[in-house]
Structure formats: structure tokens, C-alpha cells
Amino acid sequence: MMNKNNQTPETISSPEKREQETEIISGSEILIRSLIAEGADTLFGYPGGAIMPVFDALYDHKHEIKHILVRHEQGAVHAAQGYARVSQKVGVALVTSGPGATNTITGITDAMMDSTPMVVISGQVASSLLGSDAFQEADVIGVTQPITKWVYQIRRVEDIAWAVSKAFYIASSGRPGPVVLDIAKDAQVNKCAYSYQKTIFLRSYLPEPEIEDDQIRMAADLINNAKKPLALVGHGVVLGNAEEELRAFLEKADIPFGSTILGLSAMPTDHPLNFGMLGMHGNVAPNMMTNQCDVLIAIGMRFDDRVTGDLNTYAKQAKVIHFDIDPAEINKNVKTTVKVSGNAKKTLPMVIALLKEQSHAAWLSEFKPYEQKEFDCIIKNELYPENGGEIKMGEVVHKVTEATHNKAVCVTDVGQHQMMSTRYFKFTESRSMVTSGGLGTMGFGLPAGIGAKYGAPERTVCIFVGDGGLQMTMQELGTIMEYDIDVKIILLNNNYLGMVRQWQELFFDERYSETHLKNPDFIKVADAYNIKGRKVTQRSELDEAIAEMLAHKGAYLLEVVVETKGMVYPMIPSGGSVTNILLGNGNKL
Amino acid sequence: MEENKTLYTITIFSENTVGVLNQITTIFTRRQLNIETLSVSPSAIKGIHKFTITTFSDDENVMKKLVSLIDKRVDILKAYYNTNEDLVHQELALYKLSTEKVLAHGSIEYLVRKYNVRILEVSTDCVVFLKAGHYEETQGLFEELAESIGVLQFVRSGRIAITKSKVERLSDMLAKRERENQEKWGNA
Incomplete structure (x- = not known):
């Protein structure tokens, strides 16, 4: 068990500084001050019994550190991810014990797969109750250990400052990743002397290997x-x-x-x-x-x-x-x-x-003929369809990126619209692509877009979502409403779980098992949250609707009814060779 | 013993924190490796624990990947693997026998000499033997006792091992890291 007394081999600190700043305060106050000392300016969170002392301390620091109250803890972690991905900073999520903590699991795993620097702070039952199946107790350490870069359970107030310092150092250095701090309620309430030293060295951890x-x-x-x-x-x-x-x-x-x-x-x-x-x-x-x-x-x-x-x-x-x-x-x-x-x-x-x-x-x-072939067989018809018919996902993405002069942050959910966004959105600056790569988390887009807006407030944030994924974290429209978050949501609605449907068409004899969706009126949903919305079904309206969305001050939901049975091509079937590329429509390389 | 597979011994040094064993075993589980033996104890350096784990594999590359995944964990100082040729290794075994049957056996001296057995306890009910050795040796005694006398209880420890070729360089590695850190940051 490491504690403050034997931290000397781990953290190098200045004795003079320690004496100056000694002050007896609560663990919750220590936590907030430590977060501020690490440069955290925005927290995404949700209160509950075992984290209430921290939220109480937060009340006194409203002007130094912003808290965004999400509508579900999954939203908090995805928002923290979106924030981190665009800003070069560590994203922070703050949740309660038990269900609060277990609701963060998907986002933590996603951050681990995509090497996203994030610190998730969860409340925990009082240390005297640990292991007793207390109300809202979950084994957060056991559950999160395989999906984090580091986890630590804080049971003593004396351990809060150094654990936060260590958490930020580990999350942001080397190959970044998520860190979980699980803080027992008594550690939040008890008091001790506070001084803060940044961690710059851990003997067991070499963030960057030696260059040979x-x-x-x-x-x-x-x-x-x-x-x-x-x-x-x-x-x-x-x-x-x-x-x-x-x-x-x-x-x-x-x-x-x-x-x-x-x-x-x-x-x-x-x-x-x-x-x-x-x-x-x-x-x-x-x-x-x-x-x-x-x-x-x-x-x-x-x-x-x-x-x-x-x-x-x-x-x-x-x-x-x-x-x-x-x-x-x-x-x-x-x-x-x-x-x-x-x-x-x-x-x-x-x-x-x-x-x-x-x-x-x-x-x-030698690359050119392949580029030409792809343009002729796929891109041309996806971006510039000549024969009318239903609107295509690709052309919507293309029009949005052009209308933003390729300067926006592109946030996506997961599925066909994601692949269309990554294929056709264009970039002029780095940290402009926020998507769930390794884990492929549906529901990522909307909350990650919220976080991205806080991470890069001066930039236009375009969130591309499908009708499936949007409904996985749709409650975050409430967060957008409450904080008046200026995100542009482009819903590419095909009334299907499109990517699964595509696989069913190609590999499961067109047996569309459980992929068709009966959807709500999304514009009415947006309206209920006081978010301006517009539904586009005709190609002729598209340019003007996109212009309206981008000119609108504040959040906007643009629902575009797209081709129901659109396909994402090219496609390398899963497990196939990298050169075994399907072009669709009978085309061959 | 598993056919066509090599027994690898993995040595791990870690900080003495809660949950390190869980972190290590998770990595074995994800790679579908079965732990044969496990031994954990404080190392020569205060505050650092040493794990010795054996596992069978038919592919050395799997061991390389396993060790690099373990080494990557923040609380792990160092991890490496060896095969038996590189090691001096040992296991301990305890055998509880019925005193009555031992006395009736008649050739205990032969067994004690043959297997270099130490006798730890003799009471009216039972006799406890201790044998240190390789798996084959502790197993050999077990089989012979089981057949001739009957074994009331038997337990074998995990393997402990030290490398033949090189000195354990952990303290050097730690000193180097501390030195480089000092050079980089001074006493700030």
C-alpha cells in the first residue's frame, strides 16, 4: 500500500513549497484544488450519494472550474473524451459510486482503445463499508483494472492529492489512456493538510522508451x-x-x-x-x-x-x-x-x-489509376449523383465540409454515417476528427460532440449521427439545451441500423434481422428540448438547409432522410486480404 | 506436462500495491494462457515484490507479447521470461502420512535417503515429510508414497527460480532511472 509517507521514491517534491502551502481542509476541497492545480477547467459529471461531498465543495469553486451536468454517466465519459481529443488536455469525468461508476465502463474502454487521456473520478461507499455489499457499492477497481492504464482506490484523505497528481501524469504521458480514481466517502469528508506537487517521475513507469x-x-x-x-x-x-x-x-x-x-x-x-x-x-x-x-x-x-x-x-x-x-x-x-x-x-x-x-x-x-477507378466507380455517384433518387450520405457530408470550408471539427457516431464522414469530410487542421475508432461505440457521437465544443469553443463542431446511434445517448440533448451548447447535429436517417443491414445484404442472404427501426419524430424531440431542427427529404433543399444550420446561433438538428439501402464502398470483407476490395455495383478492380 | 509445449518461467517485479496480481492474471486470461504455478514474495529490494509464474506455450512469440504487456502496466517495474535451461529452479512439497502406516512400512530409511527427505513432524497420528526439488522429483516421491503407504495430504509450492547467466539487474535499472530523472528535473 503506497501512501504519502513513502512517496519520496515516486515523486520529487520541494520541501520549501510544502511548508508554505500547508492548510487543513476536507478531502473534497483537496480534490477540487488538485484538479485546478492540474489545469482542469471543465468537468463532466453527475452527482449521487457517494460523491456528494465533492459536489458540495465544487459549489465554492464555480468560477474556477466549470461543471457540465450530463444526463447519463456514459455521456460524461464520452464528453470528457471529446474534450480531450480536440484540446490536448486531460478530460475529466466525475460520477457517483455503483451505477454511476458502472455507467462509465463503455467510455473508459473506448478511451483505452483510442489512447485518450482521461481521469474518471468515482465516489465510493465509506471505507468501513467496503466489501459489505453496501448500498450503491460496486467493485470499481476490479471492474476497471483491465480497461484502464491505471486505477487507484483512495481510502484515506491523505492520499487524495498525490493520487490526483499521479493520475494526471499517467493519463497524459507516454501513450495516453484513461485512469480511474475511486474515492471512499469518508476520505472526501475527513480533513488533512493540503499541499500539491505535480508528479514528474514514477520509478516503475517509463512513459517513453529510450531512443536507440x-x-x-x-x-x-x-x-x-x-x-x-x-x-x-x-x-x-x-x-x-x-x-x-x-x-x-x-x-x-x-x-x-x-x-x-x-x-x-x-x-x-x-x-x-x-x-x-x-x-x-x-x-x-x-x-x-x-x-x-x-x-x-x-x-x-x-x-x-x-x-x-x-x-x-x-x-x-x-x-x-x-x-x-x-x-x-x-x-x-x-x-x-x-x-x-x-x-x-x-x-x-x-x-x-x-x-x-x-x-x-x-x-x-502508380497511385493515380486506383484513385481514378475509385472516383469513377464510387465517389462520383456518392457525392454528385446525377440521376436523382434518394439523398446519399456521402453527398451530405461533402456539402457540410465544403460549407464549413473544411475547417470544422468532425465528430461521428458509429456505423455507415461514420465511414461516410471519415471518407468524405476534409481537414485543414489537426485534432479535427473525433470518432470511436477501436471500440466502435454507438452512442459516442452526441456526448463526444458536446465535449469537443468545450475543448475547442471557437471552432464549429459538426456531429454526424445515425438514427440508431443518436437514440443510444439522445438524452444528452438535455445537456445541450441547459448549457446552450452550439453544436451542429447532422442526423443521417435511413431508418435502419445501416452497417449491420449492409452486412446482412452482403453476407446473410438479405435476411434483415432486427435492423429496421421505427423512429420517433426527431424534429419534435429536438423541439421539446428547445433545439432548432429541420428535416430535409429533397436534394434541392440541402444546400440551403446546411447554410441555415451553420448560420444559426446555437444548437441545430439537421435531419436528412437518406437512401434507405445505401452501401458503404469500397469494402474489404472482414478477414479478407487488404487488396480484396469490393467496389459494388458489379465493378471490379 | 503438455505435449509439444515448452514450460516458460516468467519473472515479474512490481510495486507492492493492491491489485497487481489481478492486473497480471488478466493479461494471462486475455491471451488464453493457463498459469501452472505461481509464487509471490517480497524481493531483495524493500517495497518491491517478485512474482514467479510458469506457463506452457508452443510459441515463444506469445511469451514476448505477454511479457511486454505485463511490463507496460504502470505498477510493474520489470518482466521477463526464461526457459528451464536458463534457470536454477526449485519447488517445495509437503506430504502427510499416517504414523501407523509409516511404522509398518519397514523401509522408510531407504525412501528418506533416496529422495533426500526431511522429516518435519512426527506425532502419534501423522508424519510430515518435506522434499525440495524439481517437479519430477517431488512428483516421484508422491507417487512412490501413494503406492506404498498412502498420502493423507499433499501440497506443492509454486516454482521459485533464479537465472544462471546474469545478475538480477533490477537495482541497476532503478538507480539508472532515478539518476536520469535527477538529471532531467534536478531537485525541482
Whole structure:
């Protein structure tokens, strides 16, 4: 059991400072002051019995730290995620014990999968009651340990300050992730001396592995000798704030690249070396070229199965260079020729220094026919349909991104509309793509969009949702109403759980088992929450409705009735080879 | 013993916090690995615990991934794996026998000499043997006793092991990390 008395090997602190600030206050007051000391300015939360002392302390700090009262604890964690993803800061959620804490599980798992820095603080029954099946007691530590970077149960008031300090350090350093602090009620109420020291070192935890010079040299050699290099850009670039370094790296060696879903906004969409998204519904060119390149350079990505498809046929011809901050990712899925361990912000410049300026014009020209094929077979009809008919998801996304001059934050839920958003939304700045990548959490979009607006208040936030996912966390319309949160909600309504329906059409003999939805009148629902809404069924209204939405001050729900049986193409069937790409409508590569 | 599989010994050093064992076993569970033996105790360094775990696997890559996932946990200081060739290892076993049957047996001296048994307890009801050794040795004695005398109770500890080739470098690693931290931050 660690406590304040033996923290010296863990945290380095200044004795002078400690004496100055000693003051006897309650655990709840300590918690709030510690959060403020860590720079937290916004909490997303929901009160309840075992966290009431903290909410009481919050009452005195309204002007220093904002609290957003969500309508369900799942909303609090997704909002904290959205906040963290756009802002480079740690998202914070504050909930009560038992059901309050268990309602956060999905969001915590989502943050773990997508390496999102977040601290979730849950109340817990008094320490004397622990293990007695007390009212609203749940084994939060046991439940959250496998889905967090770190968890700690605070049973003594003396442990609050250092545990908060440790939690923020762990959540935000190295490969970021969620941390849970479970605070017993008596620790919130009892008093002790308060002083705060930031954690800057833990002997058991090395946030960034040591950079090895020979790895840098070997990587540079491989790239300098490559004739057909291809880079895969992942979330690690964004998390490491290494966008400029990445750009310099790609441009110096003239390396074409594709991005994972979470890496999408690291580079501008219109960059000449950018060939789009990787994976199951990604662009044809980077997927096809994965199996034609001679050197594959993965940067801050983890070779998820949705990116690689069948590993037995994935990039077998290529030498693989893997840049990653997490040593456990190296050789996890794909055998690596050269690993470059460390933060890409530091390793990329070291490699750049050894790179020759290159031009790969001939290699780049090999991408063009695939781009053209994808445009002709899929994109053209999705974005610019000529023959009338139902509105398509892609064209809505396209019109919204154009109307925002590609400067908005794109938040999505999960499903077909998500893939259409990631395929067709365009980016001009980083931290503009907020989506549930690894876990694929329906219900993520609306609350994550709320958090994103608090994380980037000056930016336009567009939330794309489907009719299924919206109804999973629709109660957060109440939060939007209460705080007058200016988010633009674009509901792409096909009256189906569209992605499951697509799989049923392709792989289950068109047996549409439990995917059709009888939906409410969404505009009336929005109206009940005093949110302006408009339903569009005709293509001719679309431009004007989007303009109205963007010009409106405050939240807006734009419901667009889209093609009921639309399909997301291209598609690599699950478990298939990365080059086994379905184009739909009888088209073949 | 499982056929075509190698027995790996995983050594883990951790901070002495609540729930570390749970963190470790979860990683075994997710990789569908069955723990054969487990031994946990304070290490040579105060405040640091040492886990010795054995598990069978047919793929060394699985062990590499397992160890890197364990090493990644915040409360874990270091984790590595070895095979038997790299190790001096030992298990302890206790055998409770009926005194009456032991006396009637007639060749206890032979067994004690053959297996290097220590006798811990003799009472009117029972005799307790202790045997230290490899699995095959403690198992050999168990089978022989079970057949000739009958064993009332039997228990075997988890494996403990030390590496043959290198000194345990944990203290060096910790000193290096502390030193680098000092250089980076000074006494701030």
C-alpha cells in the first residue's frame, strides 16, 4: 500500500513549497484544488450519494472550474473524451459510486482503445463499508483494472492529492489512456493538510522508451534506399503533436501516405502526398499499394485488423519500419524489420536529419489509376449523383465540409454515417476528427460532440449521427439545451441500423434481422428540448438547409432522410486480404 | 506436462500495491494462457515484490507479447521470461502420512535417503515429510508414497527460480532511472 509517507521514491517534491502551502481542509476541497492545480477547467459529471461531498465543495469553486451536468454517466465519459481529443488536455469525468461508476465502463474502454487521456473520478461507499455489499457499492477497481492504464482506490484523505497528481501524469504521458480514481466517502469528508506537487517521475513507469541511435540510422537507410515507400499515419502523430515533424519527414523523402481513422486530420486532406484513409472502408490506392510498396513506414499506428485485413497476406513483400511510443505494439501484429521506439515528435526529426531529399514521381503516379477507378466507380455517384433518387450520405457530408470550408471539427457516431464522414469530410487542421475508432461505440457521437465544443469553443463542431446511434445517448440533448451548447447535429436517417443491414445484404442472404427501426419524430424531440431542427427529404433543399444550420446561433438538428439501402464502398470483407476490395455495383478492380 | 509445449518461467517485479496480481492474471486470461504455478514474495529490494509464474506455450512469440504487456502496466517495474535451461529452479512439497502406516512400512530409511527427505513432524497420528526439488522429483516421491503407504495430504509450492547467466539487474535499472530523472528535473 503506497501512501504519502513513502512517496519520496515516486515523486520529487520541494520541501520549501510544502511548508508554505500547508492548510487543513476536507478531502473534497483537496480534490477540487488538485484538479485546478492540474489545469482542469471543465468537468463532466453527475452527482449521487457517494460523491456528494465533492459536489458540495465544487459549489465554492464555480468560477474556477466549470461543471457540465450530463444526463447519463456514459455521456460524461464520452464528453470528457471529446474534450480531450480536440484540446490536448486531460478530460475529466466525475460520477457517483455503483451505477454511476458502472455507467462509465463503455467510455473508459473506448478511451483505452483510442489512447485518450482521461481521469474518471468515482465516489465510493465509506471505507468501513467496503466489501459489505453496501448500498450503491460496486467493485470499481476490479471492474476497471483491465480497461484502464491505471486505477487507484483512495481510502484515506491523505492520499487524495498525490493520487490526483499521479493520475494526471499517467493519463497524459507516454501513450495516453484513461485512469480511474475511486474515492471512499469518508476520505472526501475527513480533513488533512493540503499541499500539491505535480508528479514528474514514477520509478516503475517509463512513459517513453529510450531512443536507440542505431534504430534511427537503420530506418533512415531503409527509407533512403526505398524505391516505393508508403507511410501509414496513425493517432500517435496527433497525440504526440508531431504533425509538423511528420510533414517535414514525408515531404523530404517524398513519401505517399494513408491514414488510419484516428490519424485522419494529422495532415491536410488536400496534401499532394495524402492518398486518404486505410482499411476496410478506406481508399483503394493506399490499401492496394500496401501490397506493392517496398518499405512500409508505420507511424504511431497499431495495425488494427480493420486496417490490415488478413495478416497472412498483408505487406509480405515489404520491409516494415514501425515508429511507436509503446514497445508492446512492436511485432504485435506485423513483423517489423526496424523498430523506432519513442515519441514521434523526437524520433522523426532524428530520422529526417539522415534522410536524402528524394522524388518518387514514378511511384506516386502508380497511385493515380486506383484513385481514378475509385472516383469513377464510387465517389462520383456518392457525392454528385446525377440521376436523382434518394439523398446519399456521402453527398451530405461533402456539402457540410465544403460549407464549413473544411475547417470544422468532425465528430461521428458509429456505423455507415461514420465511414461516410471519415471518407468524405476534409481537414485543414489537426485534432479535427473525433470518432470511436477501436471500440466502435454507438452512442459516442452526441456526448463526444458536446465535449469537443468545450475543448475547442471557437471552432464549429459538426456531429454526424445515425438514427440508431443518436437514440443510444439522445438524452444528452438535455445537456445541450441547459448549457446552450452550439453544436451542429447532422442526423443521417435511413431508418435502419445501416452497417449491420449492409452486412446482412452482403453476407446473410438479405435476411434483415432486427435492423429496421421505427423512429420517433426527431424534429419534435429536438423541439421539446428547445433545439432548432429541420428535416430535409429533397436534394434541392440541402444546400440551403446546411447554410441555415451553420448560420444559426446555437444548437441545430439537421435531419436528412437518406437512401434507405445505401452501401458503404469500397469494402474489404472482414478477414479478407487488404487488396480484396469490393467496389459494388458489379465493378471490379 | 503438455505435449509439444515448452514450460516458460516468467519473472515479474512490481510495486507492492493492491491489485497487481489481478492486473497480471488478466493479461494471462486475455491471451488464453493457463498459469501452472505461481509464487509471490517480497524481493531483495524493500517495497518491491517478485512474482514467479510458469506457463506452457508452443510459441515463444506469445511469451514476448505477454511479457511486454505485463511490463507496460504502470505498477510493474520489470518482466521477463526464461526457459528451464536458463534457470536454477526449485519447488517445495509437503506430504502427510499416517504414523501407523509409516511404522509398518519397514523401509522408510531407504525412501528418506533416496529422495533426500526431511522429516518435519512426527506425532502419534501423522508424519510430515518435506522434499525440495524439481517437479519430477517431488512428483516421484508422491507417487512412490501413494503406492506404498498412502498420502493423507499433499501440497506443492509454486516454482521459485533464479537465472544462471546474469545478475538480477533490477537495482541497476532503478538507480539508472532515478539518476536520469535527477538529471532531467534536478531537485525541482
